[in-house]
Amino acid sequence: MRFLVDGDLPRSTKILLQQYKHEAVDVRDINLRGAKDYQIASYARTNGLCILTGDFDFSDVRNYLPSQYAGLVVLKLPKNATASLIIKIGVNMKRVWRVIKIDLPDLKSKISRIWEDIS
Numbered sequence: 001m002r003f004l005v006d007g008d009l010p011r012s013t014k015i016l017l018q019q020y021k022h023e024a025v026d027v028r029d030i031n032l033r034g035a036k037d038y039q040i041a042s043y044a045r046t047n048g049l050c051i052l053t054g055d056f057d058f059s060d061v062r063n064y065l066p067s068q069y070a071g072l073v074v075l076k077l078p079k080n081a082t083a084s085l086i087i088k089i090g091v092n093m094k095r096v097w098r099v100i101k102i103d104l105p106d107l108k109s110k111i112s113r114i115w116e117d118i119s
Contacts (some may be wrong), residue, residue, distance in 0.1 A: 003017055037063075041069070050070045056076075058072050061074065
């Protein structure tokens with residue numbers, strides 16, 4: 001799977017994805033730090049990348065129609081999210097997707113919203 005990691009997620013997200021054999025590009029590494037959402041979306045669309053973000057604006061299908069993207073994954077993370085929490089969420093996401101019969105390549109044209117209960 002190929003991901004575009006939004007700037008609101010920890011930098012370690014890219015490294016973790018790569019450790020699990022995914023391609024990952026961080027917006028901060030391609031001069032999109034602080035870019036508008038539509039600029040990030042355009043880059044993802046052009047390059048066939050699934051957007052991985054904590055920005056709930058990307059879950060608004062009126063502005064970001066899922067069929068136009070390789071996938072949109074919106075995570076609700078605490079401000080102090082650690083690499084270990086992101087790994088835990090990733091493991092849980094894989095379990096959920098397996099149960100509902102979604103393989104990572106099948107994220108195309110879908111929005112996944114993931115909420116992590118940290119209480």
